[in-house]
Amino acid sequence: MDRFVIKGGTRLEGRIRVNGSKNAALPLLAAALLTDQPVTLRGVPNLADIASMLRLLGELGCPKTGESIGSPQTLTVQSRDESACHARYDIVRTMRAGICVLGPLLARRGSARVSMPGGCAIGDRPVDLHLRGLEALGARISLDSGDIVATTPPGGRLRGARIFLGGPFGSTVLGTANVMSAATLARGTTVIESAACEPEIVDLAAMLSAMGARISGAGSPRITIHGVEALTGVDHEVIPDRIEAGTLMCAAAITDGDVVIENCPLDALMAAVDRLHAMGVSVEELHESRGTSDGAGGVDPMRATCRVRRIGAMKPVEITTQPHPGFPTDLQAQFLATLCLSSGNSVVTEKIFPERFLHVAELARMGAQVNRAGATVIVSGVHRLVGAPVMASDLRASAGLVLAGLAATGTTVINRVYHLDRGYEHLDQRLGTLGARIVREDDRAATEERVPVIETKPRESVRSA
Numbered sequence: 001m002d003r004f005v006i007k008g009g010t011r012l013e014g015r016i017r018v019n020g021s022k023n024a025a026l027p028l029l030a031a032a033l034l035t036d037q038p039v040t041l042r043g044v045p046n047l048a049d050i051a052s053m054l055r056l057l058g059e060l061g062c063p064k065t066g067e068s069i070g071s072p073q074t075l076t077v078q079s080r081d082e083s084a085c086h087a088r089y090d091i092v093r094t095m096r097a098g099i100c101v102l103g104p105l106l107a108r109r110g111s112a113r114v115s116m117p118g119g120c121a122i123g124d125r126p127v128d129l130h131l132r133g134l135e136a137l138g139a140r141i142s143l144d145s146g147d148i149v150a151t152t153p154p155g156g157r158l159r160g161a162r163i164f165l166g167g168p169f170g171s172t173v174l175g176t177a178n179v180m181s182a183a184t185l186a187r188g189t190t191v192i193e194s195a196a197c198e199p200e201i202v203d204l205a206a207m208l209s210a211m212g213a214r215i216s217g218a219g220s221p222r223i224t225i226h227g228v229e230a231l232t233g234v235d236h237e238v239i240p241d242r243i244e245a246g247t248l249m250c251a252a253a254i255t256d257g258d259v260v261i262e263n264c265p266l267d268a269l270m271a272a273v274d275r276l277h278a279m280g281v282s283v284e285e286l287h288e289s290r291g292t293s294d295g296a297g298g299v300d301p302m303r304a305t306c307r308v309r310r311i312g313a314m315k316p317v318e319i320t321t322q323p324h325p326g327f328p329t330d331l332q333a334q335f336l337a338t339l340c341l342s343s344g345n346s347v348v349t350e351k352i353f354p355e356r357f358l359h360v361a362e363l364a365r366m367g368a369q370v371n372r373a374g375a376t377v378i379v380s381g382v383h384r385l386v387g388a389p390v391m392a393s394d395l396r397a398s399a400g401l402v403l404a405g406l407a408a409t410g411t412t413v414i415n416r417v418y419h420l421d422r423g424y425e426h427l428d429q430r431l432g433t434l435g436a437r438i439v440r441e442d443d444r445a446a447t448e449e450r451v452p453v454i455e456t457k458p459r460e461s462v463r464s465a
């Protein structure tokens, strides 16, 4: 298992380009099961979760064809054997997004058996809304040996329906992806009410539309899908990762740095940018961002270039996580860490995953003044954080600890960074290009190096006896 050894105190400066979005790429890959033609994705980040999804698709008869090209990768998958329908526990337990194959398998192959994902470090994470949505499309669903078993109604096709996908914590992102994907091949029209509005859903709808699906309203709470007979192959570029971009913004803010971020999905980060402005952090869109990624000359606010730097002392703010376009839960830990060095009391409330605060106790080990009451944390800003050994617990909590380590005096050792590697490609090296001092170590090797050598003295005493 790897760990990061971070020597803090360096201002980050320079330019960095945002990678493709993990959370967009995962349901896009699963949607390849909806056709027997090749699906090519560009800008796919090279991450453990992506590798797991490719392994899962391979087991479902939809392998990667040819080698991935470049970094970020361009890769092609193609469904060639439609007889396999079992997404096994071994894979789904390592990557909850494995649930994304449920809707596509059911819609195209008529049956699916997908291991029910369990809880994870950030909360219970049920999938009841996914199942309710698919049942409304006529699916018959049961649970067998920990697997969700789903089949289409007699006649072999799902049928369009009006579906309400809201739950106690708002809508569901992957649930919306599942139901929207399944409805593309259903007979008739589906209306999803209280659909997730996240940019990853808009990207999925864009790709499905390019495959021949008839979808309108993606990005709003009501999505309408007119089912079609079949979908074709596609060549699609994944949107940039808004959470990576927001994390890089926090890295500039917490180190009092000056960073230019390219390929930045500013349009998807309005709530985060609003909080940064309130904190006294300037996020300035640069003129050079005026142009699409293919140089066609248009404006693409999802691929902007912006300069991020602090203007004076960092001010405290209130943050409440909400479904998009509200403040994203996936940036809560990074902002909370950044606010540890603000000049007053901040209030951070988590409304999506009320238990998602495993980073708080670790930040306290670095001298942060953080007090949690239920789903709210009061962060009283301190003048400095002090490096310490800390434990990464989930992906975004780990990112928060990296940010704290960058700003802390002394050395911070973050154990178990495999959590971080699930969602950030080579974050150590990438931050290194901005001046961060992060060394990745194999923690077993590091522990062995430090085992004290205790044989010298006893030998001498034996000799002298």
Ligand code: EPU
Pocket: 023, 024, 026, 097, 123, 124, 125, 126, 127, 128, 129, 130, 131, 167, 168, 169, 170, 171, 172, 173, 174, 175, 329, 330, 352, 353, 395, 396, 423
């Ligand atoms: N929920 C239900 N029932 C359901 C589904 C969800 O009650 O059937 C609840 C959840 O417990 C939670 C809320 O609804 O309180 C939202 O969960 P959602 O289903 O939207 O989460 P998800 O789709 O499983 C995706 C991202 C998460 C991100 C959430 C919220 C991927 C692969 N995962 O998860 O990303 O936090 O949306 O925006 O897209 C991450 O990248 O670190 C990460 C955890």
